[in-house]
Amino acid sequence: MPRSILGAELIAEPSGPADLSHVDPELRAAALQVLSEPSAPMTRANLAAIRALWVPPPLLQAPEVRLLTVPGRRGDPGVPVELIGAAPKGQLRPAILHIHGGGFVSGRARNLTAFCQQLASEFDCVVVNVDYRLAPETPYPGPVEDNYAALAWLHREAPRLGVDPARIVVMGESAGGGHAAILTLLARDRGEIPVRGQILLYPMLDDRTGATRMPPPHVGTIGWNAAANRFGWESFLGGEAGGARAPAGASPARVADLSRLPPTFIGVGDIDLFVEENFDFARRLVLAGVPTELVVVPGAFHAFDFVAPEARVSRDFTRAWKAALKTAFTA
Template identity: 65%
Template sequence: MLTRRDLSKAIGATGAALLLGPAAAGTVAAPAEMNPLHLVDPELRAAAAAMLAQHFPPMTRASLPAFRASWVAPASLPPPAPAPAVETRTVPGARGDPPVVVQVIGVRAGGAPRPAILHIHGGGMISGRAQNMTAFCQTVAAELDCVVVNVDYRLSPEAPFPGPVEDNYAALVWVARNAAALGVDPVRVAIMGESAGGGLAAMVAIVARDRGEVRLCYQTLIYPMLDDRTGSSRATPPYIGSIGWSPEANRFGWTAFLGVPAGGDRVPTGAVPARVANLAGLPPAFIGVGAIDLFANEDMAYARRLVASGVPTQVQVTPGAFHAFDFVVPEARVSREFTAAWKSAMKAAFAVPV
């Protein structure tokens, strides 16, 4: 029987634990006639098999503290040398909320103003820390020549909606108001996140549009968690979501965040991007997801709605890829192509118009 540490070693431990949250909680292999491994890209198959071999008790509120405590920070690839500087700051929270801790990465003295990215980590709404993604954000800051603000927002169920959204929005407002001091071009501020972080990024983009305080130039949503109905009131094929993030884990994460059962008729207004009626006026978007990720259908549906609403949208669906595949096996061809696609999109968004 593999231990959690063995699994981290088997898949490279390059960030999967953070992104997957309770990745294996409630996850079981599909029936033999629908074996999901047959659909996995060959370069990803060994890691997928190791993940499917794990058996953890179902995620519950009682087991959540032990689960969080058991995490080992993923060993990300080191950022390019010299690594962009990291400064931990505390910024004002929303009215009545506590201050928000952020990592400010890549600030440089002097020179022309540069783009900025507000980065939101994943973890199923219930887990993860900003510092688990420090090296990743340093790499992004170096490769895109930008400032990255990495947010350590409050987690659910201790802080349900709107707490995590307001934390991230408060950080975005702080970036906009302090653009000059940060050396940031206020018209080239983007937002991005992975998994639950992608879902929160979509929510913050909607809040920014509605409140009119900050204008985002782009949103990069990496296999975003957008619809509480997936795996609850909407069933998925058995081979979708069997690797990396399961319907059971999704129900737990969304229920913790919403404060009401996932998939119900009534959820808090603005808490679920897929349920927001009006998507017009949102910033251009990149949405990327693996074809056998639990979020594949909801992500493609959201992309179609953005396009129908007049929002320029690029979609990348990677065949044979499960949730967080690019962090689990970053050296695989499909992972490199996936990463190159969203970085290329962000570079284009940051290009200064002639």
């Protein structure tokens, strides 16, 4: 099931016969699968049950996965991470700091371990997969500081891990993409750790989506919807989503200055709830002078590439972000 892969609850709007007219033909069977299993509304009362649904896929035989706890920041607890493909001998290799999805409130690093193993093998790189604390138990900035602590550890320990500290890319999907964007902005502002690039797959960037900004009827009904988004952001912010103000740096779409960020890839489907905020974020990055690639996939819903990886649009999408990752590693 896709929920066991991405670590994000796939949510559909249960409202009569499905209208698949906006869905790519090769994705329609997968869309019907998601729509046939509508979930209960995301609330704090049923959050434990939602989290319990995740069954991680089996690990690959290689590369090796080591479970570590790296020091937290400023008295925070240690941060569990998975260290994948480390090889301290030989030529220094690039690295990915990977952040899982789950709407800020669910998912675990282990849901994406096999995916990270594939990346480590394909790109001959090291991957650090972060198991940050979840909201609402730990709201902003706790999870962000967890991710920063993992990034700082990766940079500090780079020679020992066989990593080139100048070739670290931050990557995430959905809420993990939102976390990746927050982390890259924070790294820029603190000026302690260089980030080579960011790969943001349908990232969750704007707390106003689903709160004060509603999508058109054909957008955001498969995979992740407005109500779930509002709950995720309210849990993460520890207060109202879409209000007049958000904590500084918590909602990337509200950050005024997007200059001096590393090359960025953003990919999203055109019926994903996040399409407008992703499009606008990419536009602002371009105007701020940041090398930016935006891929908008017609007829694709949230996490379509994980739900239907063999569809043509999924394969094209995967090739696009992998090409951007290769460029970040080699440029």
